[in-house]
Amino acid sequence: THEPVEQEAQIRLLEKLQNHNGHNSMLVLRPADVTEATVSWKMAMENQTSPTGLIFSRQNINDLPAKENRYAEALQAEKGAYIVEEDANYDIILLASGSEVSTLVDGAKLLKEDGIKTRIVSVPSExxxxxxxxxxxxxxxxxxxxxxxxxxxxPVTLLGLVGDNGKIWGMNSFGFSAPYKVLDEKLGFTPDNVYKQVKEYLK
Known part of the structure; x- marks a missing residue:
């Protein structure tokens, strides 16, 4: 099942607020694969200025693609967001955190078959x-x-990253109970829907 969306949104709001010392009130991390989870744990252990919230997925997640050394590349997560992979002269940026990043990777493959070039960005912490x-x-x-x-x-949790002219596919309700693959299909968290939504957006 998917996490209660209002609770996640509240946690994500905390990471954008600053405390009296000028630091973020909370370090919130939602890793996209097992390697990002390792980097997130490293960041949590090194964080001396605020509480840390780690948002993990309960379903199985594919590892993100690596050019050479996945851990070295995932260390870029320490900057909050980084480029996972991209095509030269890309047409659109696809961005997400957590399990949705690997869905974007698979969706990008479908888009590439149609000649649409992409950059994929993982944002474990805005x-x-x-x-x-x-x-x-x-x-x-x-x-x-x-x-x-x-x-x-x-959707509002990504608005600051996507901008007013971008497009976001998200959820406005919660409480559904079913195997996660069934929910992903019904709610549109699939590579096929990424392909469909991006194609409509680029028209």
């Missing part, structure tokens, strides 16, 4: 990402590029 330099933020999520966000939570 709060951490927003503490990075403006140059780094722009290098990962350029303002002039189209963006599609996928979240098994409230």
């Amino acid at each position: 709060g951490v990402f927003r503490t990075q330099s403006k140059e780094y933020q722009e290098s990962v999520l350029p303002q002039d590029k189209k963006k599609f966000g996928l979240t098994a939570g409230l």
Whole structure:
């Protein structure tokens, strides 16, 4: 089943608020695969300024693709968001956190068959990402590029990353009970729906 979406949204709000010392009130991390989970645990152990919230998925998740060394690449998660893979001269940025990132990877393969080039970005922590330099933020999520966000939570949790002109596929309700593969199919968290939504958005 999917986590209660309102509770996740409240936790994600905390990571964007600052305490009296100027630090984020909470470090919130939602890793996309087992390697990102390892990096997230490292970040939690090294965090001396706030509580840490780790949001894990209960279903099986495919490892994200690696160019050479997946752990070395996943260490970029320490910046809050990073490029997992991309095509040259990409048409659109696909972004998510947690299990949805691997869904984007599979959706990107379908889009590529149609000649649509993508950049895939994993965002384990928007709060951490927003503490990075403006140059780094722009290098990962350029303002002039189209963006599609996928979240098994409230769409508003990705609005600050996708922007007003982007598109988000998310949830506005919770409480469904079924095997996760059935829920993903019914609620549209599938590579086929990523393909469909992106194609409609790019028209």
